[in-house]
Amino acid sequence: MSDSDKNFENLCETVLKTVNDGNLPHGTLFECEDEALSLNLARLIANALVCSGESKPCGVCSACRKASANNHPDIIETDGKAKKSDAFTVDSVREIRSNAFIAPNEADVKVYILKNGQNMNEQAQNAILKILEEPPSYVYFIILTTQKSKTLETVLSRVSVYSLAVSNQTVTDEERKCVKELVEAVLNPNELKLMEHTSKYIKNNRLAGRVLEIMSAVCRDALARKSGFSGDFDFPDEVLALCGSLTAKSLMNLANVCGELCKSVKRNINNNLLTVRMCYELKRAIGR
Ligand SMILES: [Zn+2]
Known part of the structure; x- marks a missing residue:
């Protein structure tokens, strides 16, 4: 079995256990070349965070149903590209910051999935850092990046970091x-x-x-x-x-x-x- 698969399963298990124990930190960063794979993982974690069932994600509660339809108001996905550039701008992070201080709509938590973290410039990262330092108690950030090396050390020190490898063996x-x-x-x-x-x-x-x-x-x-x-x-x-x-x-x-x-x-x-x-x-x- 390739490392990526071991990693994915172990990661799912590890992170979901942390969520179920109520110990997930406010910031998590997943590094993975395969953006679909890391997005899949982030959505699963977000789903578990909003779930009102016993063993999260239960898959049957109304929050789980909305999350799996990608339609939960307290799970916010953004890649910061609102202004037609490749960069994750400081303006989009500021918007996220002010939005984060508005209480959740339905769940007890609000989850932000920040895609393309590798495009987040230094200014934007510093803006994110401010909220990572003192986040509202109900807010969780999941940052996805293809290159962890583009993330500032100060940001990395505030989040749990997981790397997910990708397998490229062809199928016969x-x-x-x-x-x-x-x-x-x-x-x-x-x-x-x-x-x-x-x-x-x-x-x-x-x-x-x-x-x-x-x-x-x-x-x-x-x-x-x-x-x-x-x-x-x-x-x-x-x-x-x-x-x-x-x-x-x-x-x-x-x-x-x-x-x-x-x-x-x-x-x-x-x-x-x-x-x-x-x-x-x-x-x-x-x-x-
Ligand atoms: Zn549920």
Whole structure:
């Protein structure tokens, strides 16, 4: 499994745990070359922050529904490009600052997702720094950047910083076919289908590992699609199928379980046991 996948799953888990414990700091910065991936993560965190359920994000409360439709009034996304320039201007940050002092509309918190942090000039960063130093108690900033090195040290010292790597391994025809079949088998209510499918290639550790790794990425794409991201996906039909059949929480579980199973495959655990475990865990992940 590539570092990026480990990172994404670990990051989701780590940051969501921090949110659920009520310990997320007011500023978080994600560094990632893949802007869709970091935006996906930021939206998930924002969703968890506004959620009124027990285990956040619960996926069913009204806040979660609005957040996943990208329509929650207390989640504000901006890339600071209001004035047709590449820079994240000081004016746009000042606007954010004055807006931040207005209490939330519906949730207990207000979350700002600042995209393209690499375009934030020094002046704008200094303006953001002021509010990071003394933020209203209900305000959270999630800064996304492709290059952390463009962020001032003073800003970095005020936020939790996470770096997310990107994998660029290409998908072979065989892997593509297996992933397509796996999606069908997972969504098929007949459990034997999944057993039949996994037993086909479970003895080929390399292939099984790759299929699970790609499946995990496809689930994350489906999660991104669910939260309103409409870019190009590697497996568009499968993304739509997963997105239409599963809740955000199930998708996240499934992505995590695929990641965990991928590690077990690579550790050469007994194949028959692994087939059974895989079928059980995959179904459990989606609550079936
Ligand atoms: Zn919720």
